[in-house]
Amino acid sequence: xxxxxxxxxxxSNSNKGLYIGHTDNLERRFSQHNxxxxxxxxxxxxxxxxxxxxxxxxxxxxxxxxxLKGSSGRRFLKKFKKISRRGGIG
Numbered sequence: 001x002x003x004x005x006x007x008x009x010x011x012s013n014s015n016k017g018l019y020i021g022h023t024d025n026l027e028r029r030f031s032q033h034n035x036x037x038x039x040x041x042x043x044x045x046x047x048x049x050x051x052x053x054x055x056x057x058x059x060x061x062x063x064x065x066x067x068l069k070g071s072s073g074r075r076f077l078k079k080f081k082k083i084s085r086r087g088g089i090g
Contacts, residue, residue, distance in 0.1 A: 004054045005061035007068065009077050010047040017044060018077060020068050022061040026052060050080045 006026045010019040010033060019041050023029040030049060036042035055061040067073045 002056065004056065005058045007053045007055065007061050007064045008049060009051040009068065009080070010041070011050040011081060012041075012044040012047055014046075015044045018050065018074075018081065019044075019047065020065055020073075020077075022058075022065045024058075051077060 003024055005022060005024050007020070007022045008026055012019070019033070021029070032038050033041050033047050034045050036045060041047070053064060055064065068077060
């Protein structure tokens with residue numbers, strides 16, 4: 001089975017913020033975020049997985065990650081954030 005690359009968005013209840021990243025192993029990376037092993041996110045744990053998208057290549061994932069970090073991507077992710085606050089995703 002070919003390797004997949006995942007772009008993901010995490011939501012932190014502690015600061016109501018979003019974190020967007022990419023990985024080839026979402027389970028491992030999610031665990032790293034929630035165990036405090038990622039310096040940029042350890043102060044705001046725990047996290048909920050808000051959204052994920054799979055890609056065939058790392059380059060495609062990086063392009064999509066950059067899109068989600070932009071203003072239109074943030075607007076796209078806001079709808080998931082609203083659902084999460086009501087308990088629908090997480």
